[in-house]
Amino acid sequence: xxxxxxxxxxxxxxxxxxxxxxxxxxxxxxxxxxxxxxxxxxxxxxxxxxxxxxxxxxxxxxxxxxxxxxxxxxxxxxxxxxxxxxxxxxxxxxxxxxxxxxxxxxxxxxxxxxxxxxxxxxxxxxxxxxxxxxxxxxxxxxxxxxxxxxxxxxxxxxxxxxxxxxxxxxxxxxxxxxxxxxxxxxxxxxxxxxxxxxxxxxxxxxxxxxxxxxxxxxxxxxxxxxxxxxxxxxxxxxxxxxxxxxxxxxxxxxxxxxxxxxxxxxxxxxxxxxxxxxxxxxxxxxxxxxxxxxxxxxxxxxxxxxxxxxxxxxxxxxxxxxxxxxxxxxxxxxxxxxxxxxxxxxxxxxxxxxxxxxxxxxxxxxxxxxxxxx
Amino acid sequence: xxxxxxxxxxxxxxxxxxxxxxxxxxxxxxxxxxxxxxxxxxxxxxxxxxxxxxxxxxxxxxxxxxxxxxxxxxxxxxxxxxxxxxxxxxxxxxxxxxxxxxxxxxxxxxxxxxxxxxxxxxxxxxxxxxxxxxxxxxxxxxxxxxxxxxxxxxxxxxxxxxxxxxxxxxxxxxxxxxxxxxxxxxxxxxxxxxxxxxxxxxxxxxxxxxxxxxxxxxxxxxxxxxxxxxxxxxxxxxxxxxxxxxxxxxxxxxxxxxxxxxxxxxxxxxxxxxxxxxxxxxxxxxxxxxxxxxxxxxxxxxxxxx
Numbered sequence: 001x002x003x004x005x006x007x008x009x010x011x012x013x014x015x016x017x018x019x020x021x022x023x024x025x026x027x028x029x030x031x032x033x034x035x036x037x038x039x040x041x042x043x044x045x046x047x048x049x050x051x052x053x054x055x056x057x058x059x060x061x062x063x064x065x066x067x068x069x070x071x072x073x074x075x076x077x078x079x080x081x082x083x084x085x086x087x088x089x090x091x092x093x094x095x096x097x098x099x100x101x102x103x104x105x106x107x108x109x110x111x112x113x114x115x116x117x118x119x120x121x122x123x124x125x126x127x128x129x130x131x132x133x134x135x136x137x138x139x140x141x142x143x144x145x146x147x148x149x150x151x152x153x154x155x156x157x158x159x160x161x162x163x164x165x166x167x168x169x170x171x172x173x174x175x176x177x178x179x180x181x182x183x184x185x186x187x188x189x190x191x192x193x194x195x196x197x198x199x200x201x202x203x204x205x206x207x208x209x210x211x212x213x214x215x216x217x218x219x220x221x222x223x224x225x226x227x228x229x230x231x232x233x234x235x236x237x238x239x240x241x242x243x244x245x246x247x248x249x250x251x252x253x254x255x256x257x258x259x260x261x262x263x264x265x266x267x268x269x270x271x272x273x274x275x276x277x278x279x280x281x282x283x284x285x286x287x288x289x290x291x292x293x294x295x296x297x298x299x300x301x302x303x304x305x306x307x308x309x310x311x312x313x314x315x316x317x318x319x320x321x322x323x324x325x326x327x328x329x330x331x332x333x334x335x336x337x338x339x340x341x342x343x344x345x346x347x348x349x350x351x352x353x354x355x356x357x358x359x360x361x362x363x364x365x366x367x368x369x370x371x372x373x374x
Numbered sequence: 375x376x377x378x379x380x381x382x383x384x385x386x387x388x389x390x391x392x393x394x395x396x397x398x399x400x401x402x403x404x405x406x407x408x409x410x411x412x413x414x415x416x417x418x419x420x421x422x423x424x425x426x427x428x429x430x431x432x433x434x435x436x437x438x439x440x441x442x443x444x445x446x447x448x449x450x451x452x453x454x455x456x457x458x459x460x461x462x463x464x465x466x467x468x469x470x471x472x473x474x475x476x477x478x479x480x481x482x483x484x485x486x487x488x489x490x491x492x493x494x495x496x497x498x499x500x501x502x503x504x505x506x507x508x509x510x511x512x513x514x515x516x517x518x519x520x521x522x523x524x525x526x527x528x529x530x531x532x533x534x535x536x537x538x539x540x541x542x543x544x545x546x547x548x549x550x551x552x553x554x555x556x557x558x559x560x561x562x563x564x565x566x567x568x569x570x571x572x573x574x575x576x577x578x579x580x581x582x583x584x585x586x587x588x589x590x591x592x593x594x595x596x597x598x599x600x601x602x603x604x605x606x607x608x609x610x611x612x613x614x615x616x617x618x619x620x621x622x623x624x625x626x627x628x629x630x631x632x633x634x635x636x637x638x639x640x641x642x643x644x645x646x647x648x649x650x651x652x653x654x655x656x657x658x659x660x661x662x663x664x665x666x667x668x669x670x671x672x673x674x675x676x677x678x679x680x
Contacts, residue, residue, distance in 0.1 A: 213461035213520070215427045217478040218450045 464505025
């Protein structure tokens with residue numbers, strides 16, 4: 001027992017001597033708990049909805065007002081049904097509403113007209129949540145005033161619903177759950193591999209005492225950082241296609257319409273991840289710290305990107321965090337390419353964001369690396 | 375320029391601590407120069423400054439005729455640096471280590487790499503993982519890695535620390551071999567017998583050079599001191615009494631030999647009498663010529679007092 005105590009004592013002392021590690025152990029869970037406590041909601045709100053109201057009657061307004069007041073959707077107007085679909089395809093809207101021009105006329109005739117609700121089928125939580133909440137549209141508050149009695153027989157009230165709600169799920173019409181998650185999962189797996197692989201690479205040189213020997217050589221800091229980044233980008237790329245290939249084979253995931261575009265964007269994503277891993281490596285003193293920092297980055301990356309919840313559904317003060325996560329952009333990219341058929345031009349903002357991350361983290365690593373010498 | 379290394383008031387501070395304090399060195403081409411000093415005297419810091427991986431705080435220095443402040447990158451191509459620790463990749467083979475470090479200097483010539491294996495007696499371990507080598511061979515490999523680009527000047531930071539005497543002797547033969555081919559070697563050590571092997575020495579204490587010269591000059595530098603030797607077993611009371619005697623600089627017991635470094639002002643008789651007070655049996659106190667270690671002890675203890 002005494003011997004065990006001796007070892008226990010030593011472990012506690014060592015842990016206490018690594019203030020960063022203590023920070024990670026205590027601060028990290030608290031920060032993450034706070035973050036997720038505020039950010040994670042199963043009921044999305046403020047989801048952007050593009051609408052076309054060709055009717056513009058009191059009745060169509062009633063439908064829109066009711067949707068608005070429910071708080072799930074932020075409505076904005078577009079010109080045509082094609083525009084609705086395009087807005088959703090580009091990720092500017094997650095849902096759409098179409099009220100045809102003859103809506104009130106048909107309503108008055110008791111012809112049970114249809115209103116169409118479009119849903120982005122690539123957003124997992126959204127598609128199910130909206131299925132559940134679509135009743136808001138056909139709610140009694142809306143329909144109460146829409147019942148028209150038969151002019152021939154004023155006492156008979158029509159029993160059926162005054163209008164139909166047609167739900168059209170776009171880009172994943174069968175709501176195949178694998179397609180909700182798998183493209184993003186590929187991004188998560190590759191993020192994990194890339195971060196853990198690279199975040200330890202500079203620290204390991206330091207722990208091995210080989211760093212000093214590299215510093216004394218004519219190799220420049222940029223050469224060092226690039227020489228570290230490039231091989232891991234290649235390894236991660238191979239890994240990425242292995243996971244993707246497996247998903248195509250086993251889970252029947254849709255193929256991209258352009259492999260070249262997927263490749264270019266994948267390289268941008270991986271370069272962002274690996275330079276981020278390297279940045280972590282340059283600020284870590286031990287491999288243990290590097291791994292902790294990686295996990296610290298990894299978990300919010302998964303939960304705060306739009307992988308599960310649309311960003312606009314998060315509280316506004318959490319949203320900026322989502323935009324500094326490379327994975328956020330990759331989710332748009334991979335769903336866009338595999339499910340929505342986005343082309344390169346449409347994904348340029350995401351590409352630029354990832355490229356900016358890559359450059360930023362690389363420059364940071366080079367600068368930071370310089371500092372560790374003197 | 376004839377001098378391989380030339381420094382003037384080279385200084386490096388870490389916060390408030392002056393690790394290297396106004397060091398003036400002048401090292402000739404082709405010599406083996408030894409830097410001696412107790413732990414934390416600043417030996418490694420000087421090497422790191424001269425090898426360009428630490429920036430000096432002030433002073434001037436040139437290495438191989440190039441300015442240490444403005445031409446570090448040029449200097450780096452021409453020097454070799456063997457760190458105190460084994461800067462090797464344990465999971466790479468001996469050959470892969472040499473190949474990698476050669477690659478850092480743009481060397482990919484197979485013949486040259488093979489030459490290094492032969493010169494450092496590593497041929498039989500060519501495909502063995504570096505992590506599995508013994509300490510002596512790790513050191514050889516570290517040297518092979520640091521010299522693949524055939525540097526003019528080689529820094530060796532405690533190259534024989536933790537190495538057995540036989541291997542140490544073999545390593546020194548290698549150093550001499552390099553020296554005869556015109557290479558300049560800059561070695562730090564705290565083994566006294568190694569100090570004797572150097573062409574010239576500098577003693578570093580608390581960041582300052584306290585003595586500089588050939589081993590003979592260093593030994594002769596104890597002009598104000600006389601070293602005495604006495605065959606006598608350890609007696610803590612005697613040691614204490616001696617230390618309290620004015621003019622006694624150092625009392626050092628080596629097995630059954632007591633070595634005393636005393637100011638020349640201390641009289642032989644006085645010393646003999648004091649020892650006699652504590653030691654009943656007959657003994658023989660003899661003045662001896664100082665060794666490097668005596669000089670080292672004297673110089674560094676003076677430094678510590680100041």
